Amino acid sequence: MLRASAGRSGEPNHAFRRNCLGSGNEEKRRAHSGTCRFSRRVSGKAIWLLLMVLALAVDSPRLRVPESFAATEAPSVGGVLPEMSLPSPESPAASNYLGLAGKSSFTLPEIRAEVVIVEIFSMYCPYCQAEAPNVERLFQIIQANKSLKDKVKLIGIGVGNTPYEVGVFEDRYEVPFPLFADPDFSIHKILGEVRTPYFIAVKINQDGSHQVIYSQLGSFGDPQDFLDLLLERAKIKKGA
Amino acid sequence: MSSMRFHWSKSLVLTIFFVACAGAVYGSGPQDGGQIYAVGQLKPVDSQTHLRVGDQAPDFILPSIGGEKVSLSGYLGEKHIVLSFVPAAWTPVCSGQWPGYNIARDIFEKHEAILLGISVDNLPTLYAWTQEMGGVWFPVLSDFWPHGKVAKEYGVLRSDGTAERAIFVIDKQGAIRYIDVHDINQRPQLEVLVRELEKLRQ
Incomplete structure (x- = not known):
């Protein structure tokens, strides 16, 4: 879970964990993600009741959902990612890790792996800062497993962050996997403007x-x- | 009403909720903070500072969340000073600005600079808010009473009693070297500030 304290005095102490994510199954969390600032005060049932009442109130044949709204949904389990490409990393080590040699840009399914885990983060987000050591542990667990390290790869996308800001995050937490900057929120928009930290995992098939x-x-x-x-x-299979 | 139509309506409402929430965090970087109050889009700048680069920075003394009183003059001769005025605690952009500075301490120290965070909120609010960030390494000052006095002296008090999202870089001699009264809806980029700090070393 969370590290108890950063150690050095004056360093951020992330012993707190006060966000709107309580226990609950995935669907419940997903349903709440767009309205979570209310969920601490109002129960889930009350929110659904409210939504239903509102739904009845606005149910008019003249209302149409603009096409552009369709892109504001987060990727859903069982579905595919919206079309998006990232510039290949400049670092040969990162490019090699992702198996992208010779490509100037790539889409996530082009990464040489069977599973790609994407962390949507921001250098400015304290919850992402708190999660950083946990993500590093995940990376180390994968790397320590010979049969998994080539199959499961990790990347991070710093939304609203410039490359410099992503670099500050990378240096501060010694992030061991490739990070990408999304300074103008263009990737963030494609991915449904999710809050952070947000994790997406994709299975890439042979075909x-x-x-x-x-x-x-x-x-x-x-x-x-x-x-x-x-x-x-x-x-x-987990392997050794 | 058919069930499909009902489902459609529910989706619409969910979408509206989602867009409203996303809009609140857009431009600020998203925040997974259940306690952040959505302020919506605000007038980018709602004041006119009379201060200019080269002016002597007005001195002040303000209470800090650490308990001690902090004055600008206390740092003169020792450190460059970065004043970061933010509009209000528990609002989207601000809640995603100081946490970034919080992991950039070495950058400020490398440039012999201290960061002072200032808002017009009272001390208990600022304390609770910065605790939510995990605590911060830099002094956080309350310009609560007389309300917004220091913000007003720096020409960055908005008409609704909040401060602008403004950065003042002040050198060790107390001269203002950089002023950024930023669009309140957007977060200033860190490297712009760092470049200004680099200039102080030349």
Whole structure:
């Protein structure tokens, strides 16, 4: 879970964990993600009741959902990612890790892996800062497993962050996997303007097709449990 | 009403909720903060500062969340000073600005600068808010009473009693070297500030 304290005095102490994500199954969390600032005061049932009342109130044949609204939904489990491409990393090590040699830009399913985990974060988000050591542990668990390290890859996308700001986050937490900057929120918009930290995992099939196998706001909790869940959903054997 | 139509309506409402929430965090960087109050889009700048680069920075003394009183003059001769005025605690952009500075302490120290965070909120509010960030390494000052006095002296008090999202870089001699009264709806980029700090070393 969370580290108890950063240690050095004066350093940020992330012993707190006060966000709107309580316990609950994935669907419940997903349903609440767009309205979570209310969820601490109002129960889920009350919100649904309110939504239904509002739904009745606005149900008019003249109302239409603009097409552009369709892009403001987060990727859903079982579905595919919206079309988006990222510039290939300049660092040869990062490019090699992702198996992108020779490409100037790439889409996530082009990463050489069977599962790609994407963290949507911001250098300015204290919850992402608090989650950073947990994400690093996940990476180390994967790297320590010979049969998994080539199959499961991690990247981060710093939404609203310039490359410099992403670099500050990378240096501060010694992030061991490739991070990308999304300074103008263009990727963020494509991914439904999710709050952060948000984790998406994608299974990449042999034929190049892919499915989203995880899409959820907030900490993924215990890194080993999280990895086990992804492997189960991707039907990959754990190995040694 | 058919169930499909009902489902459609529910989706619409959910979408509206989602867009409203996303809009609140857009431009600020998203926040997974259940206690952040959505302020919506505000008038970008709602004041006119009389201060200019080269002017002597007005001195002040304000209570800080650490308990001690902090004055600008207390740092003169020792450190460059970055004043970061933010509009209000528990609002979207501000809640995603100081946490970034919080992991950039070494950058400020490398440039022999202290960061002072100022808002017009009272001390208990500022304390609770910065605790939510995990605590911050820099002094956080309350310009609550007389309300917004320092913000007014720096020409960054808005008509609704909040402060602008403004950055003043003041050198060790107390001269203002950089002023950024930023669009309140957007977060200033860190590297712009860092470049200004680099200029102080030349």
